[in-house]
Amino acid sequence: MSEAPGGAGEGSFNPYSRACPSRRFLKFLGDLWTVLVIGALYEAGSPQRFTEISLRVDGISTKMLTNTLRALERDGLVLRHQYAEMPPRVTYELSPMGQDLANVLRDVEGWATGHMQDVLDARESYDVAHGE
Amino acid sequence: MSEAPGGAGEGSFNPYSRACPSRRFLKFLGDLWTVLVIGALYEAGSPQRFTEISLRVDGISTKMLTNTLRALERDGLVLRHQYAEMPPRVTYELSPMGQDLANVLRDVEGWATGHMQDVLDARESYDVAHGE
DNA sequence: CTGTATCCAGGGGGATACTG
DNA sequence: CAGTATCCCCCTGGATACAG
Numbered sequence: 001m002s003e004a005p006g007g008a009g010e011g012s013f014n015p016y017s018r019a020c021p022s023r024r025f026l027k028f029l030g031d032l033w034t035v036l037v038i039g040a041l042y043e044a045g046s047p048q049r050f051t052e053i054s055l056r057v058d059g060i061s062t063k064m065l066t067n068t069l070r071a072l073e074r075d076g077l078v079l080r081h082q083y084a085e086m087p088p089r090v091t092y093e094l095s096p097m098g099q100d101l102a103n104v105l106r107d108v109e110g111w112a113t114g115h116m117q118d119v120l121d122a123r124e125s126y127d128v129a130h131g132e
Numbered sequence: 133m134s135e136a137p138g139g140a141g142e143g144s145f146n147p148y149s150r151a152c153p154s155r156r157f158l159k160f161l162g163d164l165w166t167v168l169v170i171g172a173l174y175e176a177g178s179p180q181r182f183t184e185i186s187l188r189v190d191g192i193s194t195k196m197l198t199n200t201l202r203a204l205e206r207d208g209l210v211l212r213h214q215y216a217e218m219p220p221r222v223t224y225e226l227s228p229m230g231q232d233l234a235n236v237l238r239d240v241e242g243w244a245t246g247h248m249q250d251v252l253d254a255r256e257s258y259d260v261a262h263g264e
Numbered sequence: 265c266t267g268t269a270t271c272c273a274g275g276g277g278g279a280t281a282c283t284g
Numbered sequence: 285c286a287g288t289a290t291c292c293c294c295c296t297g298g299a300t301a302c303a304g
Contacts, residue, residue, distance in 0.1 A: 013245040018191035030162030059150035076254025113145040122208030
């Protein structure tokens with residue numbers, strides 16, 4: 001019952017090894033746009049259109065929104081619905097697995113905003129102690 | 133009681149706004165090296181030396197390990213201890229706030245490794261359906 | 265051992281223009 | 285509206301050499 005640094009058992013994935021696919025995946029999950037897009041879809045609670053998402057995620061470019069949504073869809077985290085209308089209408093929503101992930105990422109987001117002030121203070125102390 | 137996309141109340145931080153400092157912080161927290169270094173320190177359970185950390189986090193360069201540790205220390209998430217010895221000895225450990233964060237990030241890591249296979253399968257299905 | 269300093273290639277990602 | 289296609293700059297981050 002020896003454990004790798006990641007605590008993964010045998011036959012599992014371990015992001016602490018550079019060759020493991022979970023490392024790249026973890027990197028993707030941590031990507032700012034990934035986190036915010038998933039969070040936006042989660043917050044919305046209903047299928048969102050391309051433009052709606054871009055409005056919720058301030059500053060995201062069409063390129064990155066496209067890339068992010070495409071990757072999320074490919075990974076089975078987001079469901080894409082296309083309607084044969086004119087003008088075209090496309091919506092995105094979290095898959096069950098995506099919603100599960102959203103809950104995890106939401107904790108990270110909550111932790112970040114919840115401790116932001118502490119961190120800001122810590123930085124100030126550090127900068128003062130280390131000569132700006 | 134209106135809510136921003138991030139669900140943050142007034143006076144709080146909201147990473148969905150590009151100007152909010154929490155966005156940059158969230159980006160830092162999601163960074164691969166940040167996640168793995170914190171995870172490594174958490175797993176270790178005791179203060180770790182520079183070299184020990186680099187061994188746990190496969191593939192990290194001295195530059196990035198230094199940068200990451202420095203940033204974590206500045207943010208009050210990691211405590212650095214320096215001993216006046218020869219050869220020099222320095223150890224790092226999570227601060228109480230850092231340990232709190234570690235628990236959150238650990239869930240993300242666990243989610244990633246726990247769903248890696250599902251994602252791998254989803255990708256294969258997607259690629260087949262969309263012509264490789 | 266624990267970093268720091270520099271160089272530099274590669275890729276991420278913004279801005280912009282254009283299409284079905 | 286929902287993207288796609290390019291250009292292209294910048295900045296990340298690896299490699300390397302060196303210092304305390």
